[in-house]
Amino acid sequence: xxxxxxxxxxxLYMAMTEEFYNSEAVLHAIPEENRRACFEELMRSQEYxxxxxxxxxxxxxxxxxxxxxxxQEAGGLTVWIEELYIRPEFQGNGLGTQFFEFIQKExxxxxxxxxxxxxxxxxxxxxxxxxxxSLDYSQMIKDTE
Numbered sequence: 001x002x003x004x005x006x007x008x009x010x011x012l013y014m015a016m017t018e019e020f021y022n023s024e025a026v027l028h029a030i031p032e033e034n035r036r037a038c039f040e041e042l043m044r045s046q047e048y049x050x051x052x053x054x055x056x057x058x059x060x061x062x063x064x065x066x067x068x069x070x071x072q073e074a075g076g077l078t079v080w081i082e083e084l085y086i087r088p089e090f091q092g093n094g095l096g097t098q099f100f101e102f103i104q105k106e107x108x109x110x111x112x113x114x115x116x117x118x119x120x121x122x123x124x125x126x127x128x129x130x131x132x133x134s135l136d137y138s139q140m141i142k143d144t145e
Contacts, residue, residue, distance in 0.1 A: 001054075001055045002052050002053070002054050002055070002098070002099060002102045003052065003053055003055070004046075004050065004051070004052055004053075005039075005042060005050075005051035005052060005053055005063070007043055009053055010039055012053065012060055012063075013035075013039055013051070013053075013063060014032070014035060014036065014039070016060070016062065016063050016085060016087070017030070017035045017038075017063070017083075017085075018032070018035070019085070019087065020063075020083060020085040021035075023085075023088075026117055038065075039051075042065075048067060048068055048069070049065070049066065049067045049068070050065075050066050050068075051063060051064065051065045051066075052064045052066075052099070052102075054086065054095055054098075054099055056090050056093060056095060059090075060087075061086060061087055061090035061093075061095055062084070062085045062086040062087055062090065062095060063083070063085055064081060064083060064084045064085070064099055064103075065081075065082045065083040065084075066079055066080060066081050066082060066103065066107070067079075067080040067082055068080075068107070068109075071110070071111060074110045074111035074143065075110055075145075076109065076110030076111070077107075077108075077109040077110055077111075078109060078110065078111040078112075078113055079103060079107050079109040079111070079112050079113070080112075080113045080114075080115070081100075081103070081112065081113065081114045081115070082115055083115075084096060084099060084114070096123070096126055096127075097126065097130065100112070100127075100130055104144075108144075109144065110143065110144055110145065111141055111142065111143050111144070112132075112141065112142045112144075113135070113139060113140070113141050113142075114127055114132060114139065114140045114141075115138055115139055116138060116139070116140060117138060118137055118138055124140070127140050127142075128140075130142070
């Protein structure tokens with residue numbers, strides 16, 4: 001199940017962002033105060049940015065943070081999947097693929113863009129199978145037309 005982040009999810013969001021930024025998936029950490037400020041901004045407006053909780057069964061399996069922008073280069077809406085974290089014990093269950101399918105259905109866009117650390121070969125291989133192409137050092141894109 002994938003659902004939008006709510007105010008009640010703040011402790012869960014903070015715990016999972018700490019796990020994410022302390023994992024091997026990223027090369028840098030983000031201080032708690034910055035992550036808390038991000039949460040507060042997400043609660044104020046979801047016009048340009050949204051966050052989702054990904055559940056497996058009834059257990060919190062991960063989260064995703066997206067930004068929405070209009071791109072002249074892409075010729076329309078671009079959905080940038082800025083953070084997609086699946087907890088280690090839930091990896092390999094197809095949750096990353098399910099999230100991308102959910103986003104395409106719920107937020108149709110001209111381009112989808114991912115930020116993936118260069119050494120995260122498993123994630124790169126997954127998104128290449130879903131039609132993404134490497135854009136540069138850490139970004140992948142998929143155009144829908």
